[in-house]
Amino acid sequence: MVNPFQAFRHYAGVRRELPLDRIIAQRDHVLQQLLQGYQAFVEEESRQLVWVVEQGALSRAYTTAVDVLQDIHFTAEDIEDMCTELDGASGAITPLGAPSGLFIAAMCNHTEEREITLNLRSMTRRWPFLGYRLPRGRRLFLEGDVGDFVGALLEGGEVTVTGNAGNYAGIGMRSGTLQIGYSSGKNTGEGMRGGVLRVQGRIAELGKIKQGAIYEGNQQVFPAEP
Amino acid sequence: MNWQDVIVDIWPQVRRKHLWPELAMPLVDDIETPGAMRMHDKQITLNVETCNTLAEHLPAAIVAEALLDHGISHYTRCPWDFATHLQLYSTAKAELGRKSLAKLATDSFIDVVANTSCVKDLPTPIPDIYRHLGGGVLEGALTALYTHIWGMDLQGSGDPALVRRLGRIPYLDRQQWIPSVRRFSRLLQPLFEEETRQQQTPLALGRHSLDSYSPEEVLQGLQAFAQQVSDIQQFRDTVGDFTEDLERLGFGAGRGLGCSVDADVLYYMQLAQTYRLPIRSLPMERSGSLEPYSHIPWEASKPVQDIDVWTSFGKLLPGVSQTWVRREGSTYGQREGTPDCLVMLDSSGSMTNPREHVSFAVLGAGCAVEAYLRREAHVAVYNFSDAYMDGKTVLPFGADRQEIYRGLCTYHGGGTSLRLRDIEALRRTAASPVPDLLLITDMQITNLEEVIDYLIGVDGRITVVHIGENSATDRFRQVTRHHPRLRVFTVQDHQDIPQIVLGQVQSYFAISSHRAASAPSSSWL
Numbered sequence: 001m002v003n004p005f006q007a008f009r010h011y012a013g014v015r016r017e018l019p020l021d022r023i024i025a026q027r028d029h030v031l032q033q034l035l036q037g038y039q040a041f042v043e044e045e046s047r048q049l050v051w052v053v054e055q056g057a058l059s060r061a062y063t064t065a066v067d068v069l070q071d072i073h074f075t076a077e078d079i080e081d082m083c084t085e086l087d088g089a090s091g092a093i094t095p096l097g098a099p100s101g102l103f104i105a106a107m108c109n110h111t112e113e114r115e116i117t118l119n120l121r122s123m124t125r126r127w128p129f130l131g132y133r134l135p136r137g138r139r140l141f142l143e144g145d146v147g148d149f150v151g152a153l154l155e156g157g158e159v160t161v162t163g164n165a166g167n168y169a170g171i172g173m174r175s176g177t178l179q180i181g182y183s184s185g186k187n188t189g190e191g192m193r194g195g196v197l198r199v200q201g202r203i204a205e206l207g208k209i210k211q212g213a214i215y216e217g218n219q220q221v222f223p224a225e226p
Numbered sequence: 227m228n229w230q231d232v233i234v235d236i237w238p239q240v241r242r243k244h245l246w247p248e249l250a251m252p253l254v255d256d257i258e259t260p261g262a263m264r265m266h267d268k269q270i271t272l273n274v275e276t277c278n279t280l281a282e283h284l285p286a287a288i289v290a291e292a293l294l295d296h297g298i299s300h301y302t303r304c305p306w307d308f309a310t311h312l313q314l315y316s317t318a319k320a321e322l323g324r325k326s327l328a329k330l331a332t333d334s335f336i337d338v339v340a341n342t343s344c345v346k347d348l349p350t351p352i353p354d355i356y357r358h359l360g361g362g363v364l365e366g367a368l369t370a371l372y373t374h375i376w377g378m379d380l381q382g383s384g385d386p387a388l389v390r391r392l393g394r395i396p397y398l399d400r401q402q403w404i405p406s407v408r409r410f411s412r413l414l415q416p417l418f419e420e421e422t423r424q425q426q427t428p429l430a431l432g433r434h435s436l437d438s439y440s441p442e443e444v445l446q447g448l449q450a451f452a453q454q455v456s457d458i459q460q461f462r463d464t465v466g467d468f469t470e471d472l473e474r475l476g477f478g479a480g481r482g483l484g485c486s487v488d489a490d491v492l493y494y495m496q497l498a499q500t501y502r503l504p505i506r507s508l509p510m511e512r513s514g515s516l517e518p519y520s521h522i523p524w525e526a527s528k529p530v531q532d533i534d535v536w537t538s539f540g541k542l543l544p545g546v547s548q549t550w551v552r553r554e555g556s557t558y559g560q561r562e563g564t565p566d567c568l569v570m571l572d573s574s575g576s577m578t579n580p581r582e583h584v585s586f587a588v589l590g591a592g593c594a595v596e597a598y599l600r601r602e603a604h605v606a607v608y609n610f611s612d613a614y615m616d617g618k619t620v621l622p623f624g625a626d627r628q629e630i631y632r633g634l635c636t637y638h639g640g641g642t643s644l645r646l647r648d649i650e651a652l653r654r655t656a657a658s659p660v661p662d663l664l665l666i667t668d669m670q671i672t673n674l675e676e677v678i679d680y681l682i683g684v685d686g687r688i689t690v691v692h693i694g695e696n697s698a699t700d701r702f703r704q705v706t707r708h709h710p711r712l713r714v715f716t717v718q719d720h721q722d723i724p725q726i727v728l729g730q731v732q733s734y735f736a737i738s739s740h741r742a743a744s745a746p747s748s749s750w751l
Contacts, residue, residue: 016346020375024396077394
């Protein structure tokens with residue numbers, strides 16, 4: 001069948017290739033890779049019949065996530081896009097709570113940028129384990145509220161949360177700084193071995209702290225001031 | 227500089243470039259509102275002051291072509307129609323929370339999409355004018371964004387991290403406009419707030435208001451938007467912000483000053499357009515001929531041609547002879563029509579408040595009203611709760627859609643009793659000899675038995691729509707199942723509304739209860 005509009009094809013202008021097209025194509029490509037990596041990660045973790053938050057499981061899951069992310073070149077903006085995808089929870093991907101948080105933490109720890117800002121305000125989920133094992137020299141700025149275990153096992157990095165944190169904030173942190181703009185939940189600083197934890201608002205309950213310093217507002221609550 | 231001559235010279239090639247959009251020749255004038263142009267009902271008017279300012283840096287033809295490309299792209303690319311504009315605005319408002327910020331975000335997003343589409347698809351000098359437009363912080367950031375995504379140096383100023391994030395939004399993918407505008411609004415929120423706080427000049431190429439659309443486009447857009455939103459509150463939140471513009475376009479009560487647009491009424495009016503309920507036509511035309519009806523004694527002053535010779539026994543004597551009294555025949559003709567309709571709507575406490583949640587009762591009543599009004603019949607509204615305690619709204623027969631919907635959307639929220647005297651009085655005022663009755667209720671009426679007796683005895687076709695199921699509805703169906711002119715429908719969801727057939731009867735003529743008892747039950751449930 002002959003296209004009746006064929007005679008008019010020269011009327012249309014020449015479509016330009018804009019940098020926007022390359023940016024979007026690159027973004028989609030990287031996001032696709034990240035989603036595939038996440039799927040592989042989820043399949044690996046799904047082999048565990050019961051996923052329990054304990055040291056061994058965390059370490060294993062984190063290592064799996066790092067392995068999956070090894071050959072993918074992504075930026076801080078890609079991390080935010082990935083968070084948006086996981087938060088949207090379309091049928092293709094399955095957000096898994098704690099393992100998903102570890103995957104995001106692994107992304108934050110292995111991106112090229114040293115300073116990362118994640119806007120979590122418009123997200124419905126409060127991701128746990130953000131800032132997990134953030135190494136020295138990296139800064140993670142989290143706008144909004146976060147879930148449990150923020151800054152867990154912090155290894156010298158700086159984590160700043162503008163909103164509220166959940167339970168077990170700063171659990172097992174070794175060094176570095178964790179700042180929470182509003183309040184934290186129970187067992188704050190549980191197993192903490194160093195570093196500084198500042199909560200501008202209220203601490204619901206302190207955990208069993210070994211070393212380090214915790215501040216509630218301007219007042220030092222651990223070690224307790226004489 | 228005679229800008230109109232420049233426009234006249236440049237307009238043919240601009241039209242050709244955009245594949246001949248249906249737009250009138252643009253004009254040039256002094257525009258009071260700040261901005262490079264104004265678009266009203268498909269008429270583009272360029273601001274002569276802006277043109278003169280830009281002409282200091284660029285040739286006049288370039289300035290005119292760039293501004294016209296921008297204006298035309300709003301019709302041909304983004305936002306394309308009013309429904310899209312409302313969706314974008316609604317999304318931006320949900321993200322930002324404030325009307326002023328949402329309007330600024332929507333306008334900015336629309337500009338970015340329109341400009342980028344133009345730059346990608348057509349040879350256009352739009353980038354040239356952005357080098358010289360100036361503006362505040364927001365305009366600087368958008369210019370920096372254009373530099374980033376168009377690959378041209380436009381000398382904008384913006385935070386590089388912000389610009390990088392903005393550059394990752396797929397502006398040219400229409401399917402993703404809703405998540406894109408959400409993200410766009412979130413990223414630029416600090417700049418919007420600063421712009422609003424400092425009350426700086428708005429976007430250099432102008433704001434986008436309802437003036438850009440014709441009343442018909444606005445109507446279609448409202449209808450489409452009413453179908454897209456999840457609940458009435460979202461519709462109210464969005465459309466309520468355009469009240470002044472809608473009033474200016476005549477969407478208010480239509481009489482006198484100070485008549486405001488009722489967003490809830492507008493919502494049901496637009497949503498009711500979605501469902502086209504059928505109405506069974508009724509033979510309406512009388513034969514028109516005078517036929518002998520009865521005898522009266524003949525008087526000398528009366529004409530002699532009507533004397534009935536037989537009953538007069540052949541005598542022509544006053545008081546003895548009998549003459550015919552003639553009356554118009556009651557034979558119906560072939561032409562069918564639609565009678566008027568009296569809508570009785572239950573708005574008691576057991577029914578949904580139509581201004582808080584979508585009320586299927588009001589929506590069904592609206593659909594029925596539309597069906598009758600479309601056929602040039604008149605509609606009366608009897609909105610009742612506890613009618614004996616004055617919990618009622620009565621609207622006589624008429625065709626004023628706004629008033630009818632306002633009557634339907636009134637919520638009394640009290641007890642439930644129907645004052646039959648009011649119904650009968652209202653019914654008798656109909657122009658049609660026998661108006662249709664439409665009763666919408668959940669049947670939890672205090673004087674239900676009286677209502678049943680009344681409906682069984684009244685003339686005319688009766689359509690009853692009940693919301694939900696309970697023992698009272700069973701009782702009603704049980705008693706009325708053999709009624710030849712009464713049909714009962716159940717509505718529990720908006721999908722049940724199209725099942726309603728107004729005026730559905732077994733037979734147009736009354737049949738004896740004998741035959742009615744033997745007729746199979748055919749209520750549409």
